[in-house]
């Protein structure tokens with residue numbers, strides 16, 4: 001058995017071989033990783049549709065990916081906890097019930113994730129279709145802890161944030177979408193790609209063009225025109241924040 005500590009080896013394909021010269025190869029501190037995509041975004045933004053399109057595309061190009069639905073009403077989670085049971089037994093509404101289920105998932109994450117990951121190979125690509133409750137990627141730490149678990153299991157994780165293009169109809173909505181996405185970026189601290197969904201429903205693509213290559217000064221004056229003068233300072237601060245962090249990701 002070869003134990004490699006300091007040797008840097010470049011492979012021209014992934015995954016690297018599991019054996020070398022006929023011997024099992026163990027690279028210390030650098031075990032073979034899996035890859036995961038966390039698909040998040042507001043309710044109804046098109047996460048599940050994106051996941052199924054991605055799945056079909058990968059099938060066409062003969063790449064294997066696995067979709068794991070983290071919605072407590074979905075099959076992957078139902079064995080652990082069911083949203084309907086929680087709502088009935090605890091008298092919670094759908095939103096409170098979902099947060100309860102996600103917190104329960106968090107408490108059982110080690111066991112549940114270990115069981116789930118047993119279904120997959122080391123170098124599989126997993127796509128997690130997350131529920132749309134904004135709390136999950138703004139201030140409730142469930143998804144952050146979930147990501148940390150995946151990382152501890154040597155997964156490389158990235159975020160795909162879906163935003164409904166119908167949302168991008170004026171500057172105030174653009175700022176709101178950027179802030180929600182920025183909040184997820186700050187909370188999760190992962191490589192992050194923003195995707196505008198439902199573009200087929202946008203009749204005039206030019207209406208959205210301003211937000212794809214935003215000019216902060218133009219947007220700021222538009223914002224100031226729409227709002228009372230006492231918001232000017234806040235508008236300026238918001239625009240600075242958005243232009244230095246999130247604007248380039250749309």
Ligand SMILES: Nc1nc2c(ncn2[C@@H]2O[C@H](COP(=O)(O)OP(=O)(O)OP(=O)(O)O)[C@@H](O)[C@H]2O)c(=O)[nH]1
Pocket residue numbers: 041042043044045046047048049050130131132133197198199200201
């Ligand atoms: N026209 C159009 N409709 C879309 C597109 N993507 C999603 N939809 C529709 O938007 C609705 C919501 O899509 P979903 O994929 O269920 O959205 P979601 O983000 O998974 O929803 P939640 O899981 O409830 O948060 C469905 O009726 C979809 O058919 C798209 O690209 N174009």
